[in-house]
Amino acid sequence: MRRPRPAIVVLIGSLVLLVGAPIAWAGFVASDSTTESVETVGERPVDSSPEPETDQLIAAAPQVAGPDVERIGAPVEPRMAIDPIAPVGVRIDRLGVEAPVDAVGVYEDGSVEIPDDVSRVGWYRFGADPAQRQGSTVIVGHRDGFDQGRGAFYSISALDVGDTIDVTLEDGSDREYEVVAREVIAKEILPTSDLFAEEGPERLTLISCIGYFDRSADGYRENVVVTAVPVNSDEALDDPETGGDGSQDQVAS
């Protein structure tokens, strides 16, 4: 039996390395969950309250004692503001997430401020809060840091319809929410007016980033948005185990 020439063996082995290494790396990248596409599940609650009537009968002002005088115009009562109660902690048992919540505003470019410490998340203080009983309470968090690893919200894209999120408020009370939608949306078309609405159905909105990270531009190209409604509200599913009407997609995680 002829011994195989060692040079040929080395040549074949080397070519395997030369070609195989990048292929192996590409496979590794493809299996990374950050680049795997995340399906949208569920549906955000819509504001179904009727449009306020702009056409009105001429309003009659209350009559005052004295001569019988025709009145015009109806006094506008100042709206009684409800003092906000800030979220101070968020917990997602299914993902093992527990993070403190800071009150945040906006950066100079008008985008939401996000706590630099990726283990902390931020409540948008110029929007709704759970005390208002309406509108979207928004909590944002970094997916990861520049030189920190995974952030508290790294895995919220794995949340599914029916999962629960617990929020602790600054007055010590807890609010429980149930996920009704999870979406991945290109950053440029994030529907901010809807996601940050202060009126309409009461909901909790978690926002982070996901997708391809463009180092030469603005970073992550997409937002992941999780919408949850207060447990026991009309929009919550009747049975979180079986999943409401059963028409939502199940995602293999």
Added chain:
Amino acid sequence: MNDTHSRGRTAVRRGAVAAAALALPFGIAGLAAAPAYAADATVSVLHGIPEGAGADVVDVYAGDAMLIDNFTPGSLETLTVPEGTYDLAVFADGETPEDGTAVLEAAGVEVPGGANATVTANLDADGNPALNVYVNDISEVAAGESRLTVRHVAAAPAVDVRADGAVIIENLVNPDEAIVAVPAGDYSADVVLQGTDTVAIGPADLSLAEGTNTIVYAWGSAEAENLALAVQVIDGLDGAPTGVAAGGGSTAATDQLPVWTAGLMALGALGAAGAMARVARNRA
């Protein structure tokens, strides 16, 4: 920050019969036939004539119908009124259009549906009572910001407006207004004689909430030493943030070859080169 000065529209003086029509810039010519269901406008009225100037307690009329009863100096009332064109008149309390003489009046004030405006009864720069009509800016305010409107309706010379000691509005004269956008927050504000540090009004704590238009009126008479501030707040103007940029990328896969891949490829290239040379030598 941008500040803009614009003139309030000054109406007729005390006692004169109004001939000129006052119109808001987007005024309609007039309703041909008022529908049974009319669109409304929001009209605020400020009684900015200080006591002792002949209008201590007044009634405000629109045509023959009373708008405001028992109106006292420094008061501001907000009403929804049907859109239309109105003859406004101010009477001493208890007097009516039938039996009284108007203290102030302005005919033909056009109020379109959806408009938000403030009518002020105040002293002009010379100390005479006047009516002014201002359109309130209810356009969207950028996220995180607050709109501040200042209107000079006092019998006083030109002033500067300061927030936390810094001048934010310069050289404001009666009956002009200025509008600035500032970061939402609490400020200590005062009004000084233009170009000086002489405080004419204040200091006053101003809480400028995000997404609101806080409208401050400097009213009264410098001579009578009763200059004061009146404040009106319109809220619900806040715009949503521009977006959420959340992630530094440390866990993201990139399109640049990582070190280990490059290293193995280099090893493979060297090995292949060496082996091919050996194969070539073997065949030679």
